[in-house]
Amino acid sequence: MEVGEEFGPWLSRQLKLAGRTQAELAxxxxxxxxxxxxxxxxRSVPRPTVMGxxxxxxxxxxxxVHTRTTDTQAGLPVRWYxxxxxxxxxxxxGNAAAFAFDSDVQVLARETCQNSLDERIVENGRPVRVRYTIHELTGEALDAFRAAVLWDDLQPHYSAVSESAADQKVGRVVDAGVRDMFEKSRLILLRVDDYNASGLTGDDYEDGKFAAVVRRQLESLKSGRSAGGSYGLGKATLxxxxxxxxxxxxxxxxxxxxxRTERRVIGRLELPWRSVDGTAYAGPAWLGRPDPGTPGADVVRSWWADEETVExxxxTRENDEPGTSFLIVGAHDVASLDQGRPDSVIDEGDDGIDDNGTRDIEVMHRRLVEALGRDFWAAMTGGGSRLPLLETSVRTxxxxxxxxxxxxxxxxxxxxxxxxALRAFYEGTTVERLTEAGQVALRTVPLLLPLSxxxxxxxxxxxGVLLVTEAEDSDDGGPNQVHxxxxxxxxxxxxxVHGLPLGVTAFQGVLLVGHAAGRSAPFADEAEDFLRAAEPPEHDKWGQTEELTLRWSHTAxxxxxxLTTEVNTAVKELVVRRKGTGGQESAKLRKKLTLPAKGAAPGRASGSAVPELDTLSAEIGESGEWRITAEVKLPRAGELPLMTPVVLLDVRSGGRPRLAWAELVAGEGCEIENGMLRFLPGARRAVFRGSTDVTGHPVRTELTRLVLELRNGTGE
Structure with a gap:
């Protein structure tokens, strides 16, 4: 027979739940x-005869009493606090944390899947499985659910919010949600289930995963450098x-x-401040069993529900595998509504459901699938001896x-x-250079980590590991991108990737850094720490953050x-044809972009130690700007002068109009300093890239020719 909790703590809780004392039991x-x-x-346990x-x-x-894997049913009834x-x-x-994200199921998918990945049980080597269920309730099913969540007890609070907070964002959203449920007689539930995850462990009130999710705001208990979350904001998307x-x-x-381990249940409600029958309420509410350990047994805690209640x-979860189910009541997705038919277009069917309602949940289904495939394709990919970390599915x-x-x-x-590309990396089948379709080229690119x-x-x-492969014909996120x-x-x-010439073969790139590049890679742990600190709450880029400044420096x-510059340089070396193999379009552009004759550049530095423009490539961007990549030959010298790249329109007579740079980026062998090039000591060549400011073009770009000059000092 399975034995659960120790007898003493179990008996103490049962007495509290029943509102009885030790003396009364004695x-x-x-x-x-x-x-x-x-x-x-x-200090002791009762004799078997006393157990009865x-x-x-x-x-x-x-x-x-013998197993102690459940509470008695003598406790106070479940209610809202x-x-x-x-x-x-x-x-x-309202909850300020919720304003950090849009009401968007794709944002929800990104945050919840990230949390499930962070909570995956790694010891068994199996992936965490996340399933999204969109469930629309109408008629008797809707009435039964409202009864289960004690809607009659909540109705006065929703009415108070509609009356007192109508001019606030949260109040408007809540009021619209209630009206939608009653006027259209439908309610959309969105459930997120994960399996092979840790579950909400820990005490109701003390430090632990349960309290961090259910009781607290802006608290993240993620462990491990590879964890995706770090702000404690992701749960607010629910x-x-x-x-x-x-x-x-x-x-x-x-x-x-x-x-116990199964069916730990609680509910949380997020509403703005309200007054009900003359009593003020701060905002949040919880559905649970009153805790006798709190004053007046007023505060509720989680309870161990029976199977009928969770149904x-x-x-209801499909098995006893660890993990958590989050049921979002009244799920709404602004983008799904935008893509549905207008509310005025209604096709009533025998079931009383309008066609627009069907379209809403089907669009929501499709958008969830798109988001999961776009953001978590790598976690769902395995190869060689490496298994996927994640499995996802959606049903409606x-x-x-x-x-x-x-x-x-x-x-x-x-x-x-x-x-x-990722599978080839796992299987060790990458190549140094792309020569055939279907190949995956690998280059390493350095991330120079600063001291803290x-x-x-x-x-x-x-x-870091850069993988580049030819793009498929299908739409996998747009060509010529690096994830x-x-x-x-x-x-x-x-x-x-900027600075690519016209006619380059479409490709896709993947950059793996930190533990993704291999846990045994040099400074993998430190790279994880650094890049995690460089992510905003949305975890959708790397850049300057407050944490990065505090832990490292304002220039970190x-x-x-x-790193981005190194990646772009490496990509170009892999996908751009070598000299002499370019197409006709590239040749036409090269004719329109010229260097001044050697020795004729104005403002040229005197002496023998003079950097010289060597090779150029260019393309016309989507907005009509010139995108230029230039290589500079550097002489042997102890210190080279600062040089300014200047781009001019080539005209038949008169002075050449000077164009402004919209962007100037250093590649290898140099740095950009106030629009000038500072060459690194010991470098023999340097590469820089630039895009012209199209707002300053006097004529259409296709009708112009350019001259690029390298001038001494400020370039004037």
Whole structure:
């Protein structure tokens, strides 16, 4: 027989749940209070013959007392607890953390999948499985669900919000959500289930994962350098996606709490300040069982629900594998609504559901699949001896009936080129240079890590892994882009490569840094720390952040800019044809971009130690700007002068009009300083790239010829 919690703590909680004292139990059992106290303090346990009397006193069966894997049903009934208003008169117009994100299921997918990846149980080597279920309720199914969440108790609070907070964003959203539910007689539930994850472990109030998610704001207990989250904001997307501000939770724990692991249930409601029947309420509310340990047994805590209860709350999990189910009540997705038909176009069917409602949930389904494939293709890709870290799927129901079958997200369909590149890296089948279709080229690019605390110098160079392959014909996110990833294998940054000549073969690139490049790579741990600190709450780029400044320096983000430059240079070397193999379009552009004759450049530095422009390439950008890449030959010299690249329109007579640079980026062998080139000591060649400011072009770019000069000093 399975034995759960120790007898003493279990008995103490049952007495609190039943509102009884140790003395009352001792009197009913005909024993001394000291005997009951000894059980509570774990100094002794009752004899088997006494166990039956204890079960009778608690109103439960003997098996429950012996196994102690569940609470008795003698406790106070489940109800909503609303946090009282602040005594100092302060008011909150909603949860500020939720305003960090849009009401968008694609944002929800990114944040929730990232959290599930961070909570994956790694010891068994299996992936974490995340399933999204869109479930529309109507008619009797909707009525039954409202009864299960005690809607009649909540109605006065929603009415108060509609009346007092109509001029606030949260109030408007909540009011619209309630009206949508009653006027259209439908409610959309969106459930996020993960399996092979840790679950919400820990005490209801003390430090732990449960309290961090359910009780607290801006607290992240993510462990490990590869974790995606770090701000404690991601969970707010759950409530931001609910038009009613309501999320219900059912967690199966990887570590027992109170001797149990299954069906730990609680609900949380996020509303703005409100006054109901003359009583002020601060905002949040919780659905749970009243805790006798709090004054007046007012505050509620999680409870161990039975199977019937979780079924009525639409929280039934498919098995006993650890993980958590989050049910977003009244899910809304602005983008899905925008892509649906106008509300005026209604096609009433026999089931009373308008066609626009069907389209809403189907668009929501499609957008979830798109987001998962775009942001987590790498985590879902395996190869060689490496298994995927993640599996995802989406399904759509109405009143329990399938509307769209469960669709498992396949990364090889969503991102075929990048999936092929990553798999080749795992399998060790990459090449040094692309010579045939389907090949994957690998280059290492350095991320020079700074010393912490603002100290001068570098900790060392972390070798990032750049993978480049020819783009598929299918749409895998647009060609000529590089997806950058670190240890959690979520796409952090998507960027194009500038300075590519016309006619280059379309490609896709993947940059692996930190643990993604291999945990044994030099400075992999340090790179994870550095790049994680360089991410904003959305985790969608690397750049200057407050944490980066505090832990390293205000110039630390320049190391990331240099990494980008190294990546762009390496990509170009892999995909641009060598001299003499260019196409006709490239040749035409080269004729329109010229160098001044040697020795004829105005402002040229005197002496023999003079940098000289050597080779050029160019393309016309989408906005009509000139994009130029130039290589400079550097003489042997101790210190070279600052040089300014100047771009001029070539005209038949008169002075050549000077164009302004919209962007000037240093490649290898140089740095940009106030629009001038500073050449690095010992370098024999330098590369820089620039884009002209199209707003200053006097004529259409296609009708112009350019001259590029390298001038001494400021270039005047």
């Amino acid at each position: 009197d009913e059992l005909g024993l001394t209070r000291a005997a009951v106290s000894a059980w509570i303090t774990k 009397e204890i079960a009778k006193a608690l109103g439960t069966d003997l098996g429950t 609303h946090r009282p208003g602040y005594q100092d008169g302060g008011r909150d117009g 409530w931001a996606t609910s038009s009613l501000g309501m999320v219900l939770i059912n967690s199966t724990l990887s570590v027992p709490h109170e001797g 009525r709350l639409h929280l 129901l109405r009143n329990g009936v399938v509307v769209k079958e469960e669709e498992r997200v396949d990364p090889s369909e969503n991102q075929p080129s990048r999936t092929r 605390g603002g100290r001068r110098g570098a900790l060392g160079a972390h070798p 950058s990833l670190r240890g959690n294998l979520m796409t952090i940054k998507r960027s194009g 983000h320049q190391r990331i800019s240099r």
